[in-house]
Amino acid sequence: MVLKLIAGAGILYAAYCGLIFLAQRPVMFPRYIIQTPSRPDFSDTSDEVVWIPTGFGSVESWFVKPQTGTPPLPVMIVAHGNGELIDDNLAEARFMAGRGIGVLLVEYPGYGRSPGRPCLESISKTFTTAYDLIAKRPDVDASRVVFFGRSLGGGAVCELSRHRPSAAMILMGTFTDTRFFVKRYLAPAGLTRDPFENREAVSVYPNPVLIIHGLRDEVIPWRHGKRLYEASPNAEMVSYDCGHNDFPVAYREDIVDFLNRHILQTASSERLRGE
Numbered sequence: 001m002v003l004k005l006i007a008g009a010g011i012l013y014a015a016y017c018g019l020i021f022l023a024q025r026p027v028m029f030p031r032y033i034i035q036t037p038s039r040p041d042f043s044d045t046s047d048e049v050v051w052i053p054t055g056f057g058s059v060e061s062w063f064v065k066p067q068t069g070t071p072p073l074p075v076m077i078v079a080h081g082n083g084e085l086i087d088d089n090l091a092e093a094r095f096m097a098g099r100g101i102g103v104l105l106v107e108y109p110g111y112g113r114s115p116g117r118p119c120l121e122s123i124s125k126t127f128t129t130a131y132d133l134i135a136k137r138p139d140v141d142a143s144r145v146v147f148f149g150r151s152l153g154g155g156a157v158c159e160l161s162r163h164r165p166s167a168a169m170i171l172m173g174t175f176t177d178t179r180f181f182v183k184r185y186l187a188p189a190g191l192t193r194d195p196f197e198n199r200e201a202v203s204v205y206p207n208p209v210l211i212i213h214g215l216r217d218e219v220i221p222w223r224h225g226k227r228l229y230e231a232s233p234n235a236e237m238v239s240y241d242c243g244h245n246d247f248p249v250a251y252r253e254d255i256v257d258f259l260n261r262h263i264l265q266t267a268s269s270e271r272l273r274g275e
Contacts, residue, residue, distance in 0.1 A: 178194060
């Protein structure tokens, strides 16, 4: 009887682990195949729609051109959170463009108006191709490309950093890796389908890194940001008294300050900010 109970429990746990394995991507990529919004009208702006060619179709991106300075100018490649679209980041992109920094908002495969299925491999392919397209433009200074990732986007740009160079990297509300989501549900970490090894990536990243994290982050605990900071030899960290989705707009100025120092000097410091 005891052996039967153990065997039954094992079968139930195996079925539970199978469910965790299958449910990961719908949870990680909740904006996959939902209502597609209409694209904003760019006819009265200098913003461009740039299509990223991949083996699974062309993924949409928007290039928000810098509004000041003389080309070639720096560009920030932006990867948004898993519950967002590039549409949700246009205001922030224009804020940066107003300060002389071009911004390339890259969509995830299967999100918004883009084909494909989101996963580590397809996202990596999309972002490396996007990098290659933007870095060869004559109005872009390829030596001053910056990576910015928020939440899941931190995984996208850390993965990009393994394949392409950049002058600096900014990670906001980002995890060390995605295995903790699986372990949170008492399943083996080996079941993680898209691990996004961010801590490993920052540990070998040679240029300055800015870590921004909320002290009360209820989705990705603050300790993840702290561990990323500790893993990087070139990091500085700014902590805010906020959660995952309620950062005060002052974080933009931290990014501008980081970029104004042109992220070429290597400094490691930690600051604490409150709302």
